[in-house]
Amino acid sequence: MSNNDVKDLNLAEGGRRRIEWAEREMPVLRLIRERFAKERPLEGVRVSACLHVTTETANLMRTLQAGGADVVLTASNPLSTQDDVAASLVVHNEIPVYAIKGEDNVTYYKHLSAALDHKPMITMDDGADLVTVMHKERRELIPNVIGSMEETTTGVIRMRAMAKDGMLSFPVVAVNDAMTKHFFDNRYGTGQSTIDGIIRATNILLAGKNFVVAGYGWCGRGLAMRARGMGANVIVTEVDPMPALEAVMDGFRVMPMEEAAQIGDIFCTLTGDLNVIDRKHFEVMKDGAIVANSGHFNVEINIPALEEMSVAKRLVRPFVDQYELKDGRQIHILGEGRLINLASAEGHPASVMDMSFANQALATEYIFKHGRELEKKVYSVPEEIDREIARLKLDAMKVKIDTLTPEQVHYLNSWQEGT
Structure with a gap:
């Protein structure tokens, strides 16, 4: 398969406008992209992502690319692709995309295979199809993989079942379980x-x-x-x-x-x-x-x-x-x-996906840095990442909160005082 399989590249300009519109509601991811562009923490890492191809996902792909990642995107559901977005990522960002709204199951799995042909070092899943196909049919790729992220409840269930059976071959970060994901994105x-x-x-x-x-x-x-x-x-x-x-x-x-x-x-x-x-x-x-x-x-x-x-x-x-x-x-x-x-609709509003995809971006950075040190099991998003995303989101919303005084910190860490 060539470096893309999308419905119509002529849809790209409309896709770009919608991607830019979504970006206005994704200030946390934008801040991460600005840092990534300066620091390039993902330089040289190959990422294969199996996600819903939407305007919000496009902004995540742009963020990973800004950080130095070599990214490929395929659809995680045959009906969820926004064809104009897929076209824009190919034309304007030179990101290979394999996704067509309404594709049949044969095409869907061909697209998964094309994403795996990228020989990923990190994978990103929404439902665990990419990781499952790799474990069942493309095991020669596993030694290259540092780790993966999983976006959904369904996928996390599958990954934990694989880990329980001793079949999981690399660490997986359960992005779905981050508080800034399931409290807001899911609800x-x-x-x-x-x-x-x-x-x-x-x-x-x-x-x-x-x-x-x-x-x-x-x-x-x-x-x-x-x-x-x-x-x-x-x-x-x-x-x-x-x-x-x-x-x-x-x-x-x-x-x-x-x-x-x-x-x-x-x-x-x-x-x-x-x-x-x-x-x-x-x-x-x-x-x-x-x-x-x-x-x-x-x-x-x-x-x-x-x-x-x-x-x-x-x-x-x-x-x-x-x-x-x-x-x-x-x-x-x-x-x-x-x-x-x-x-039949456009998926989650960009403002909640801002937090979910901020988790994806920072979890990718975390896996690239620490994945080789981790066991082959499912991990939660580190609490410091979760809290930083919440802090950035509040800042973007211009909401201020209190901070503990030294006296309050001491009280919370002591046991001597009682009634």
């Missing part, structure tokens, strides 16, 4: 962008609808909060008693999916697990039910089961497939069951 970013994707795809009114949120992790919390803000009656389904209890205390109805399936108007999965909405749930859903996913992979909705149950299928709107069941009921699947916030 506020996923919450807003998922609502955006559902509304763009369907143009329905959320107020008064029964909105079922499957999973009450940080992404589910964010979506439940935003759906309630739009006037929906939010129902949460969970398998873990702790977040289920939290959802109850936050004022949401909590019940098993089998019960929710009978009364829900809109469903969205955010769990990272398999068949969260299954055949038995489709069997009892209302006529006209809308089903979407905002977890990383399209396995959370058992679409093959729905296919078997259906007598007809048609595309009624862009990103809306209508399945007609034998009894005449119609169920609508959004975005082929893939990430609806990126399939």
Whole structure:
């Protein structure tokens, strides 16, 4: 494959304008890029990144490049690529990109292979596909790899499973677990962008609808909060008693999916697990039910089961497939069951991705410096990086906070004083 595979290089100018627009909302990453350009801490390192190809990702790639990295980018989801952004990175930044919105699975894995042909020293994943393919099919590349970063909950789960089985061949930094990532990106970013994707795809009114949120992790919390803000009656389904209890205390109805399936108007999965909405749930859903996913992979909705149950299928709107069941009921699947916030919308707002990608950039620098000293397991982002990103974000927002006095520091580090 040549040094790029994108839809149309003529889209590049429009992509550049949108990348520049996103940059206005990414002051932390901009500050890091300015430092990287002066210090060149990534000089000579080959980076292969498997991420959603969006305007925000483009600014991360520009930052790594400013730091001296030799970067290649491929898509982490067949429906999430913004084709004008992919074109701009190739034309204006000379970064090889392998990503086309709507590519089939064969092309998707060809693109992963092309990114691995770069012989990366550091990889960057959003869902762990790149690292998994390397471990399964391209093991000759592993000795070159210093380490990797993982952006998503789904990917971190996969990486920890690999480490537990003794199969992980290099250290991985769980960028997803940084507080400045999951507190903000997962909660506020996923919450807003998922609502955006559902509304763009369907143009329905959320107020008064029964909105079922499957999973009450940080992404589910964010979506439940935003759906309630739009006037929906939010129902949460969970398998873990702790977040289920939290959802109850936050004022949401909590019940098993089998019960929710009978009364829900809109469903969205955010769990990272398999068949969260299954055949038995489709069997009892209302006529006209809308089903979407905002977890990383399209396995959370058992679409093959729905296919078997259906007598007809048609595309009624862009990103809306209508399945007609034998009894005449119609169920609508959004975005082929893939990430609806990126399939029909633009993903997270740039201001939250600013913190996520600042973590990616600084974790890349950290891995390049320290990766050879680390064990072959999954690591959290160092706390000093997380706190520095929070500090920079507050500065950019012109928000000031207090600092401890010497007396307060002494008190917090002592045990002698009591009641």
